[in-house]
Amino acid sequence: MAKPWAAFGVDLHLEPAGPGLRRGLTAALREAVRTGRLAPGTRLPSSRSLAADLGIARNTVAEAYAELVAEGWLTARQGSGTRVADRPVIPPTGTTAPPHRERPRPVYDLVPGTPDLAAFPRTEWLKAARRAFLAAPNQALGYGDPRGRPELRTALAGYLARARGVRADPERVVVCAGFVHGLQLLGRALRARGLDTVAVESYGLPPHWKQLTAAGLTTTPLAFDELGTNPGRLGEDRSIGAVLLTPAHQFPMGMPLHRDRRATVVDWARRTDGVVLEDDYDGEFRYDRQPVGALQGLDPDRVVYLGTASKSLAPGLRLAWMVLPPTLVDAVTEAKGGSDTCGAVDQLTLAEFLTSGAYDRHVRAARLRYRRRRDALVQALATHAPHLQVTGIAAGLHAVLRLPPGTEQSVLQAATWQRLALHGLSAYRHESSTTERLDALVVGYGTPPDHAWAGALEALCRVLP
Structure with missing residues (x-):
């Protein structure tokens, strides 16, 4: 009986069936081409390789190939091997989807x-990647600490302390695959602590609110006035155990959280054992005023600082970070799982990018x-x-x-x-x-x-x- 796989030349899954190996192999190849599973132009394994992989005689494969070439399903040329012929693909019966009318793409x-993705620093990033990868220990390519690579956590702690006023210890930094991933982890950790309600701003990103809801939390909006988000309700509603804010640059309205209200938020967290989730999504970009320091600097035991490379570099990197209060480090690490979920190479590259000055x-x-x-x-x-x-x-x-x-x-x-x-x-x-x-x-x-x-x-x- 022929083995139902092949792995020489190209990965090729075949299940010859029916009377006779040649007939079954021919039918299996024909069906794979007819339905598009083998795309036009795909190079097939040599008859010797496929025969060895399927455990059948080479002549059987050669005869099947010859028959399909004669029928027009395959082409064979000296020096280029046997390939799938260029012909229309017939979809299986009953699977034809109704025509989809795409909307015109915006100009x-x-x-x-x-950010402007065309401005991504490709050359400098590649240089940093090469330096970081060549210097990395072999174990960097293993599963790794669920908090992230120590090189990146150390680099982030130094950069955030210098540029954003964050009081960061590398042991309390957790790297995640984007802000939303971090919010998912925090939502699970907060729900496990028994929290039911998270206050959010009246204006913000619905996907973020949905992540909290998916974690079993209720979101309730704070008032908004000419000074921005008004945290007054925090002291009035005892069901609120955490608050999600963009204090340095409210999204999307654009103003910073008023200094008196910053103090109000921190006082509330201290008084009620509440948690503040600080989304510092674009802290690097300030033009007409002095940078607003991170709220986390006022009380690192009550404020979770969240940052990301999505605005400063590119969202496709899927790199973000959290600086956590000591009481949340273990819970968030456990929620993340037993191994790191972010690519080690990109983490090492960002660490090098930060420490070399290329990021600045x-x-x-x-x-x-x-x-x-x-x-x-x-x-x-x-x-x-x-x-x-x-x-x-x-x-x-x-x-x-x-x-x-x-x-x-x-x-x-x-x-x-x-x-x-x-x-x-x-x-x-x-x-x-x-x-x-x-x-x-x-x-x-x-x-x-x-x-x-x-x-x-x-x-x-x-x-x-």
């Missing part, structure tokens, strides 16, 4: 949340580039829509553009016609918020590549009321 993208150089260059874009946005709006107010422009990679009441949806529809990807403020409002509804656009000026920035700005001005 311009001003959706916030992504990249951030400074990016800060200048985004500031110029911010200035161009403000100037264009002053020229084409001087009646509209722009806020949240002192920091970050996005701005909030206030619209006349009742016009947000019509502007978004006009943007769709212009093939401009754009988000309204309503997309970021918590469904239970009692804060007054505002019509506005959240403009991600950091998103387009340089060559598309001018066109995106022109398209934005065309859709404004």
Whole structure:
């Protein structure tokens, strides 16, 4: 009986069936080609290799190949081997899906949340990767500490203390695969501690709220006023055991948490044994004001600091980090599992990128580039829509553009016609918020590549009321 596999040349799973090995092999190959499992142009193993792998005579394979070449399923040329012929693929009966009509892709993208990916420092990153990989010990390629590579945790502790005022011990740093992954781990750990309710901001990212809900927690929005998020409810609602904030640069409204309110949040956490989750998503990008230090620096035993490379480098790296209070380190590490879930090579590369100074150089260059874009946005709006107010422009990679009441949806529809990807403020409002509804656009000026920035700005001005 022939073995149902082959591994010489290419991985090829075959199950010859029916009377006679040659007939069964021919039928199995024909079916694999007919249904598209073997794509046109795929090179098949030599008759000797396939025969050895299937445990059958070489002549049997050669005859099957010859028959399929004669039928037009395969091609055979001297020096290039036997390949699948270029012919239409017939899908199996009953599996044809209804035609999917794709929407036209946007020409311009001003959706916030992504930096200019074309500006990723590929050359410097590759240099850092080479240095880090050559210097790494062999055990770095093993499963590793679930908290992450010690090289990266040490580098992050030093950088965050210097640049963001975080009081970080490498033993309390946990590396995770993006902010959402970190939030998932924290949600499990908080729920295991018996927490039921997490306060969130009236405006924020719905996917983050959904992660907390998926962990079994209820999210309740705090009020929002001219000073930003108002934490007054924390002292009034005893069911709240934690709060998720963006204190350095509220997303998406753009202002920092007022200093008196920062103190209020920390006092609440100390008084009630509460936990503050600080999302410092774009702490590197400040333009017209001094950087706002991390809230975690006020009380590292009550505040979880969360940072990410998604805005400063690229979200595709899937690298983020948490600096945890001592009481949460074991619970979060246990929630993460018994081994590291982030790629060791990328962790080692980021560690080298940080310690070599390449990260600081990249951030400074990016800060200048985004500031110029911010200035161009403000100037264009002053020229084409001087009646509209722009806020949240002192920091970050996005701005909030206030619209006349009742016009947000019509502007978004006009943007769709212009093939401009754009988000309204309503997309970021918590469904239970009692804060007054505002019509506005959240403009991600950091998103387009340089060559598309001018066109995106022109398209934005065309859709404004």
